[in-house]
Amino acid sequence: MMEFDSNAERDARLLIVDDNADITDILEEVGLDAGFSVKSAHSLSELKDSYADFSPGVILLDLGLGGEADIDEPGSDDDGLKALQYLSAEGCKARILIISGSSRRKRELTQYQGQGLNLRVIGHLPKPFDVDTVEQTLVKLREKGL
Numbered sequence: 791m792m793e794f795d796s797n798a799e800r801d802a803r804l805l806i807v808d809d810n811a812d813i814t815d816i817l818e819e820v821g822l823d824a825g826f827s828v829k830s831a832h833s834l835s836e837l838k839d840s841y842a843d844f845s846p847g848v849i850l851l852d853l854g855l856g857g858e859a860d861i862d863e864p865g866s867d868d869d870g871l872k873a874l875q876y877l878s879a880e881g882c883k884a885r886i887l888i889i890s891g892s893s894r895r896k897r898e899l900t901q902y903q904g905q906g907l908n909l910r911v912i913g914h915l916p917k918p919f920d921v922d923t924v925e926q927t928l929v930k931l932r933e934k935g936l
Contacts, residue, residue: 801847802932806830807837807873808852808889813917817850817889820921824928837873846884848931849877850924852917853890853900870900878907885931888914889924 804826806817814830821828829844831837833855853870870890877886886909888897897914904911912931915924 802826803844803846803848804828804928805837805840805844805846805849805884807832807840807849807855809833809855810852813852816921817924820925821850821928824925825932826928834869834873834876838876841877841880841882848928849882849884849886850889851886853888853892853896871903874900874904874907874909874911878904878909882909884910886911887927887931889917889919890914891917 802825804821804824806814806821806828808814808817808830809832811832814832818828818830826848829840829846831840837855851870851873855869855873870888874886877884886904888900888904888911890897890900892900894914894916897916901911901914913927915927
């Protein structure tokens with residue numbers, strides 16, 4: 791009977807959480823190019839469904855996820871914190887990278903809040919993001935398990 795390394799399989803899964811479908815489309819391509827299996831969620835409720843089913847090793851998380859009822863409604867940064875609180879309650883072991891248009895200070899504070907929730911929030915990138923920077927970061931995560 792062949793055994794699979796479930797950690798290696800999980801580490802090769804990337805979950806993108808962003809309410810903007812254009813952004814998730816771009817990040818999906820970047821994730822695939824970096825060697826990941828990729829899934830996207832566009833709201834907090836989709837994150838909950840996707841996280842349980844997909845068991846990602848890496849999560850790209852936008853802080854403003856839009857309204858639950860109206861995906862076109864801009865979200866607040868509190869949505870990102872709610873996502874982190876949910877992931878913490880689930881015992882998430884994935885490496886989390888925040889990608890947000892929020893200020894650098896807000897991204898840093900949210901990173902520290904996530905770490906305070908015992909999550910592996912490993913960094914943050916601004917929006918608009920540089921596709922090459924995101925891809926290089928994902929390749930490092932995939933290859934070196936940072």
